[in-house]
Amino acid sequence: MKKDELITLWEKGNDQLYQKEQIDKAMIEKYISEKALKGAVSIKFTILFYGLIQLANLVLLSMNVAGYMSNPTVLWLLVPQILITIGIMVFGMDLFYKFREINNYSESTQRLVNQQLRFFKRPYEWWLFLTSVSAIILMTNLNMYVDNDDGTYHIYNKALYAGITAGAFLFIYGSQKLASLRSLRALKAYLSDLNRGVLDQTRKLEGLNRKLIWLFVAIFLLLTVSMIFGLIQALK
């Protein structure tokens, strides 16, 4: 078949196939309404969720400032936390708009994938770190609020306290990092396939993802059973 025949077949065939298919105005109006958006929700949700955490932090920090007004040492610890929280909020807003911008698919495919890759490597990586910091701020300030003893806060075992805080930070950061690595790996695989015009990496990743899902299910079941067993032991 010559090239012209291919194009002719494409044109004539499609004319026949789609003569009845039309998109009316009402349909377009419905689709373009903001409510119709279903995609890219998870990252936006994460950013908005941590935005709310920053608000909660600000409220808690203000309450602690009021509660520890007579304790200059604690106040000097609270002020930087307020500044960091405000900074994280501003960064989060900027990130939200950057992500929205990247998801306006008006660039070429390769440029778009590269942009998404850059987003996950740089600003989103910072975001993961900062949100872990904000979770620690939330945790410590909740403790400080609950254990406020007339403007003083006692840490009985400083080493244990530091260890638990560091452990919590690593856990929060690590779990978020794992989730973002999945997206990053998918994008890298897709970019590699796009450049080479094959589907090898994408297919490999699909298989790996299936295995990972089973692994997560197994870990989840194991943890649930351990928790139930622990509860039963505790109740005895």
Added chain:
Amino acid sequence: MKVPEKSKAYFVEMVQKNAGMIYKICNLYAAAEDREDLKQEIIFQLWKSFPSFRRESSFQSWMYRVSLNTAMLGLRARKMKYSHLSDREVQIPDEEASDGELETRIRQLYRHISKLNDLDKTIIFLYLEKCSYDEIAEITGISRGNVSVRLVRIKEKLRNHFNLKSGSE
């Protein structure tokens, strides 16, 4: 998102005018059960990206770019579902109602294109839509030379498939 009513009317009119493009892309890139989702996603992405349309390029060429990127990345990112479709999944509308030779052949063509990888699929689709090599290069982000080399290979592959299946030439 604030777009003046006049621009919105222009957008709606242009999308209506180029509705065929959306149907063709949906049929090439999504399985039958995902086509409605993809159609909705494409129109939504077009609307979202509309403020970035500079009118330096034609609306049609901009629409190709956004629609194809949505088909290749949007749905993929959301569902991690790949567009390597089986013969059974590639069903063109009104299949039962038609048995003309032209429709059989176009369906075969769709089926063969659907089996290509995303990049090759995009290149041949744009070629069949009569886009220039430069336009194809701009939309896909690969060089003009690469477009030309790939196109030769794809057409050859397609020609072979066609010969095998249709037995006509």
